[in-house]
Amino acid sequence: MSDGIFLDARKRLDAALQHVRLSPDTVERLHYPKSVLKVSVPVRMDNGALKIFPGYRVRYDDTRGPAKGGIRYHPNVSPDEVTSLAFWMTFKCAVLNLPFGGGKGGITVNPKALSRTELERLSRGYIDAVADFIGPDIDIPAPDVYTNQMIMGWMMDQYSIIKRRITPAVITGKPLSMGGSLGRETATAKGAYHAIRVMMKRKNRDLKDLRVAIQGFGNAGAELAEMLFNDGCTIVAVSDSRGGIFKQDGLHIPTVRQRKKATQKLEALYADGSVLESQDHDRITNEELLELDVDLLIPAALEGVITEHNAGRIKARTIIEVANGPTTGAAEAILAEKGIDVLPDILANAGGVTVSYFEWVQNRQGMYWTEEEVAQRLEQRMVTETECVLALAEEKGVTLRLAAYIHALHRLEDASASRGTEDYFRRRA
Numbered sequence: 371m372s373d374g375i376f377l378d379a380r381k382r383l384d385a386a387l388q389h390v391r392l393s394p395d396t397v398e399r400l401h402y403p404k405s406v407l408k409v410s411v412p413v414r415m416d417n418g419a420l421k422i423f424p425g426y427r428v429r430y431d432d433t434r435g436p437a438k439g440g441i442r443y444h445p446n447v448s449p450d451e452v453t454s455l456a457f458w459m460t461f462k463c464a465v466l467n468l469p470f471g472g473g474k475g476g477i478t479v480n481p482k483a484l485s486r487t488e489l490e491r492l493s494r495g496y497i498d499a500v501a502d503f504i505g506p507d508i509d510i511p512a513p514d515v516y517t518n519q520m521i522m523g524w525m526m527d528q529y530s531i532i533k534r535r536i537t538p539a540v541i542t543g544k545p546l547s548m549g550g551s552l553g554r555e556t557a558t559a560k561g562a563y564h565a566i567r568v569m570m571k572r573k574n575r576d577l578k579d580l581r582v583a584i585q586g587f588g589n590a591g592a593e594l595a596e597m598l599f600n601d602g603c604t605i606v607a608v609s610d611s612r613g614g615i616f617k618q619d620g621l622h623i624p625t626v627r628q629r630k631k632a633t634q635k636l637e638a639l640y641a642d643g644s645v646l647e648s649q650d651h652d653r654i655t656n657e658e659l660l661e662l663d664v665d666l667l668i669p670a671a672l673e674g675v676i677t678e679h680n681a682g683r684i685k686a687r688t689i690i691e692v693a694n695g696p697t698t699g700a701a702e703a704i705l706a707e708k709g710i711d712v713l714p715d716i717l718a719n720a721g722g723v724t725v726s727y728f729e730w731v732q733n734r735q736g737m738y739w740t741e742e743e744v745a746q747r748l749e750q751r752m753v754t755e756t757e758c759v760l761a762l763a764e765e766k767g768v769t770l771r772l773a774a775y776i777h778a779l780h781r782l783e784d785a786s787a788s789r790g791t792e793d794y795f796r797r798r799a
C-alpha cells in the first residue's frame with residue numbers, strides 16, 4: 371500500500387456522508403483515528419545482536435465496542451497503512467453489526483528473514499510494548515498478512531504472563547487448543563460465498579451459469595473457489611503470486627488445490643506426471659486474469675490491483691472484493707460508469723472477523739460451539755446484512771460500497787447518539 375491510502379479511504383467516507391445525515395460531532399470524529407501508538411520492538415537476534423523493529427497499534431474508533439483488527443508483519447507496514455486498515459475495520463464491524471470498533475496493528479519487518487525463535491521473540495516483544503493498550507474490553511488483535519495461529523498463541527501466552535491471568539479473549543485466531551474457534555479457517559470464504567449467493571439470487575442468476583475468475587489461491591481464494599465449484603460454477607481461471615492458469619470450460623478445483631498443496635505451485639499443473647497433464651490449460655498473467663470476460667471477478671490476494679489504468683478494460687459483470695482494498699477510488703468511478711457491480715470488502719470478506727467475534731464470545735462464556743453452530747450463525751449474519759446492503763443500494767440508487775458505508779454510518783451514529791452528551795461537559799471527547 372502506498373502512502374496516501376488513508377486519504378483515499380476517507381474520500382469514500384466523504385462520499386457516503388453525502389447520503390446520510392450525521393451529527394457534526396460524529397462526522398468530525400470519524401475523520402481521525404482515536405489513537406495511533408508507535409512502539410520500538412527490541413529483538414535479540416540469534417547471533418546475539420540487538421535489532422529494533424517499528425511496530426504500531428491503531429485504535430480508529432471504539433464507539434460501538436472494543437476495537438478489533440489484525441496484526442500484520444510486512445516490510446511495507448506504515449502508520450498510514452495501519453490507520454487505513456483500522457478505518458476499514460470500523461466500518462466492517464458496523465456493517466456486520468458486531469459489537470466492536472475498528473483497530474489494526476503491524477510491525478515493519480520481513481518475517482521470512484527471521485528464524486522461528488526470532489519470530490517468537492518479536493511477537494512477544496510486540497505484546498510487551500502494547501499490553502497496556504489492548505485487552506478483551508479494549509482492543510482485540512487477530513492474525514493478518516504473515517501472522518497466523520501460532521503467532522496468536524504466543525501473543526496470548528505473553529499477554530497472560532504480563533497480566534498474571536489466562537486471558538484467551540485478548541486475541542482471536544488462536545490455535546484450537548488455546549481457545550480458538552472451530553470454523554475460523556474457512557470463515558472468510560464462507561462469508562463471501564453466502565454474500566455471493568444472496569446477490570445472485572437477487573439478480574435471478576443461477577450459480578451454475580456463472581463463469582468465475584479468482585486472483586489469489588490462498589486461505590480465502592482457494593476455499594471460496596472450491597465452494598463455488600461444488601455449487602456448479604465454472605471457475606475459468608485462478609492465480610497466485612507466480613501467475614495464473616486458465617481453462618475455457620472450467621478448471622477442476624479440487625485437483626488444482628491438491629496439486630498446489632503438494633507442490634506449493636499452481637505451475638505444477640503443467641509438470642510431468644500431473645493428473646491434469648492431459649487437460650489443456652493456458653497460462654495467464656495476473657493482469658490478464660483481471661481482464662477476463664467473466665460473470666464474477668474475485669480479487670482475493672492484494673490491495674490496489676484494480677486501478678484507473680486497468681478498470682476500463684475490466685469485462686466482469688460483478689466484482690467480489692475478498693481482498694482488502696483491491697479497488698482504488700479512481701477505478702471505482704470507471705467501474706460504476708461501466709455498470710459493473712462491486713460487492714465491497716467491508717461486506718464481502720467480513721466472514722473472518724465475524725467468526726473472530728464468535729471466538730471472543732466463546733472465550734468469555736467458556737462454552738465452545740460445534741462447527742455447525744458456528745457455520746449457522748455466520749450464514750445468518752452474512753445473509754441478513756448482505757440483504758440489507760443490497761436493498762439500501764436499490765432504494766438510494768447508489769453503489770453497493772456506498773450502501774455498505776451508509777448502513778455502517780447509521781449504526782455508528784446510533785451508538786454515538788446513545789452515548790449522550792457527557793463529552794460536551796467534560797474534558798474527554
Ligand code: NAD
Nearest residue numbers: 558586587588589590591610611670671692693694719722
Ligand atoms: P493467503 O496468504 O493465504 O493467500 C494469498 C494468496 O495471494 C496466495 O495464493 C498468494 O500466492 C497470492 N498472491 C500474493 N501475491 C500475489 C500477486 N502479486 N498476484 C496474485 N496473487 C498473489 O492470504 P488470505 O488469508 O487468503 O488473504 C487474501 C486476501 O484476503 C488479503 O487481502 C486479506 O487481507 C484478505 N482477507 C483475508 C481474511 C482471512 O481471514 N484470511 C479476512 C479478511 C480479508
